[in-house]
Amino acid sequence: MxxxxxxxTPCKNMINGLTTVNLGKPDxxxxxxxxxxxxxxxxxxxxxxxxxxxxxxxxxxxxxEDIAIFTPxxxxxxxxxxxxxxxxxIELRDIITHFxxxxxxxxxxxxxxxxxxxxxxxxxxxxxxxxTNREGATQLIGILEKxxxxxxxxxxxxxxxxxxxxxxxxxxVLLAAGEFVTNHAFSGFKILKADDTESYxxxxxxxxxxxxxxxxxxxxxxxxxxxGFTTKAVDVSEFRKLDGGLSCLSLRF
Numbered sequence: 617m618x619x620x621x622x623x624x625t626p627c628k629n630m631i632n633g634l635t636t637v638n639l640g641k642p643d644x645x646x647x648x649x650x651x652x653x654x655x656x657x658x659x660x661x662x663x664x665x666x667x668x669x670x671x672x673x674x675x676x677x678x679x680x681e682d683i684a685i686f687t688p689x690x691x692x693x694x695x696x697x698x699x700x701x702x703x704x705x706i707e708l709r710d711i712i713t714h715f716x717x718x719x720x721x722x723x724x725x726x727x728x729x730x731x732x733x734x735x736x737x738x739x740x741x742x743x744x745x746x747x748t749n750r751e752g753a754t755q756l757i758g759i760l761e762k763x764x765x766x767x768x769x770x771x772x773x774x775x776x777x778x779x780x781x782x783x784x785x786x787x788x789v790l791l792a793a794g795e796f797v798t799n800h801a802f803s804g805f806k807i808l809k810a811d812d813t814e815s816y817x818x819x820x821x822x823x824x825x826x827x828x829x830x831x832x833x834x835x836x837x838x839x840x841x842x843x844g845f846t847t848k849a850v851d852v853s854e855f856r857k858l859d860g861g862l863s864c865l866s867l868r869f
Contacts, residue, residue, distance in 0.1 A: 617824060618662070618663055618823050618824055618868045618869060619662070619663060619664060619869075620663060620664050620665075620666070620715070620868070620869055621658050621663045621664070621665045621666070621866045621867060621868045621869075622665075622666045622668065622680055622711075622712070622715075622866065622867040623651070623654070623655060623658075623665060623666070623667055623668065623678075623680060623865060623866045623867075624667075624668040624669075624670065624671065624677055624678050624680050625648075625651065625667060625668065625669055625670040625678070626644070626647050626648060626651055626670060626678045627670035627671055627672045627674070627675065627677060627678070628644055628670070628672065629672045629673075629674075629675045630642055630644065630647060630675050630676070630678060630858065631644060631675075632675045633675040633676045633858040634675070634676055634698060634700065634701075634858065634859065635857060635858050635859050636776060636859055637856070637857065637859060639856060639857040640857060641857065642854040642855070642857045642858060643854055644854075646853075646854050647854035647855065650850070650851050650852055650853070650854055650855070651678070651865070653850055653851070654850050654852065654862075654865055654866075655667065657828055657848055657850050658823065658866065658868075660848075661823040661824055661825070661826045661828065661848070662823070662824045662825075663823065663868070665866075668680070668708075668711065671704075671707070673703075674700070674701065674703070674704050675700070676698075676700065676701055676704075676858065677704055678855070678860070678865060679731075679855075679858075679860050679864040679865065680708070680864075680865070680866060680867050681730040681731055681863055681864045681865070681866060681867055682694060682696055682701070682729040682730045682731050682747075682864065683696070683704055683705055683708050683712075683730065683867075684705075684708065684712050684730060684867055685730050685733050685740075685756070686715070686716070686867060686868075686869035687735075687740075687760070687763065687765060688738075689718065689763035689764070689765065690716060690718040690719060690720050690759070690763055691712055691713065691715065691716045691718070691719045691720070692719075692720045692721070692722065692728075692756060692759055693705055693708075693709055693712070693719060693720070693721040693722065694722050694728045694729055694730055694752075695721075695722040695723065695724070695726055695727050695728055695752060696727065696728075696729050696747065697727035697729065697746070697747045697748070697749070698747070712867075715869070720759045720762075722752050722755050722756065723755065725749075725751050726749060726751040726752030726753075726754070726755045727747065727748055727749045727751075727752045728742075728748045728749075728752035728753065728755070728756055729745075729747040729748055729777065730867070731747070731776070731777030731778065731779050731780065731863065731864055732744075732745050732747060732748040732753075732772075732777050732778045732779070733756070733778070733779075734778055734779055734782060734783070734784055735784070736784050738764070738765045738766065739765070739766045739767065739768070740756070740757075740760055740765065740766070740767040740768075741767070741768060741770050741778065741801065741802075742756055742757070742767055742768065742769055742770065742778070743769075743770045743771075743772045743775075743777060743778025743779075744769055744770065744771050744772060745772040745775070745776065745777055745778065746776070747776070747777060748777075750769070753767075753769055757769075768801065770796075770799065770801045772795070773795055774794055774795050775794065775795065775796075776859050779819055779861075779863050780818070780819055780859075780861065781793045781794050781795065781796045781815065781818045781819070782796040782802070782818060783818060783819060783820045783821065783822070783863070784822060785808075785820075785822050785827055785840065785843075785845055786822050786845075787844075788804075788805055788806055789805065789806045789807075789808060789843060789845075790802055790805040790806070790807050790808065791808045791810055791817075791818050791820060791836070791839075791840065792807050792808070792809060792810065792818060793809070793810040793814075793815035793817075793818035794815055794818075796818075797809050808839055808840065808843060809839075810833075810836045810839070811833070811835040811836050811839070813835075814833040814835055814836045816830060816833065816856060816861065817829060817830055817833035817836035817837070818836075819861030819862055819863055819864075820840070820862055820863075821862050821863050821866075821868065822845075823868065825846060826845075826846050826847065826848050827840055827845045827846070827847050827848075828847070828848050828849075828850060828862055829847050829848070829849050829850075829862070830849070830850065830851070830852050830856075830861065830862055831849040831850060831851040831852075832849075832851065832853070837849065850862065852865070
C-alpha cells in the first residue's frame with residue numbers, strides 16, 4: 617500500500633535533457649500540463665504528493681525515480697551514471713532523508729538508477745544496463761540483505777532501464793515487452809505481453825487499486841483491464857521524448 621510520492625516540477629532546461637530517441641524536443645508548456653495531470657492522478661489514487669521546485673541546473677531532474685530507492689527499512693541514495701546527473705543527489709539527499717531515518721548510499725565505482733529496480737514484495741529485481749553496472753547492483757543487494765530483503769540481477773540488451781520494459785501489476789502478474797517476455801528471471805510470474813507496437817506502455821505503475829498507464833496505447837490498456845485491473849491513463853508524450861515514462865516521474869512509497 618502506497619501512501620506518499622515525491623515529484624519534481626519540470627525545469628525549462630528539460631528540453632536539453634538526455635535522450636536516445638528521435639522524437640523531437642519536448643514542448644515545455646505541454647510537459648507542465650502533463651506533469652500537473654500526473655500529480656492529480658497520483659492524488660486521486662490515494663497518495664499524498666510532495667512537489668519539489670524545478671532545478672534548472674539539471675535538465676533531467678524531473679525524473680526523480682532514478683535518484684533513490686525507498687524500501688520499508690531504509691532509503692538507498694543511488695549513483696546515476698551520466699555525468700550531468702551525478703550531482704542531483706546532493707540536494708535531494710537532505711530532502712529524501714526526512715522521510716526515513718535510515719539511509720544507505722551506492723558508492724564509487726558502482727552506478728545505479730532507480731529505473732533499473734523493480735520491487736515485488738521484499739524482493740528487488742535489478743537491471744544491468746548502460747545506467748546501472750554490476751558493482752552498483754551488487755552493492756544494492758548487499759544493502760537489501762542487511763535489512764532482511766533480497767535482490768537478483770536481470771541482464772538487459774535492448775531497453776534503457778529495466779522498468780522501461782516490465783512492470784509488476786500485483787497478484788503475481790507482470791506486464792512485459794520485448795526481451796522481458798521470455799526472460800527466465802520472470803518465469804514464476806503470469807506474463808501479460810504488451811502489444812508489439814506499444815512496448816512503451818510496459819512502463820506503467822501500480823498504485824493501490826489502480827494501474828496507471830500511458831495514454832495512447834489502447835491495446836495494452838485493454839489487456840491489463842481484461843486481466844482484472846482498473847486503469848487510469850495519463851499522457852506523458854513530452855517525457856517520452858527524453859526516454860522518460862510514468863515510473864520515472866515519481867518516488868512512490
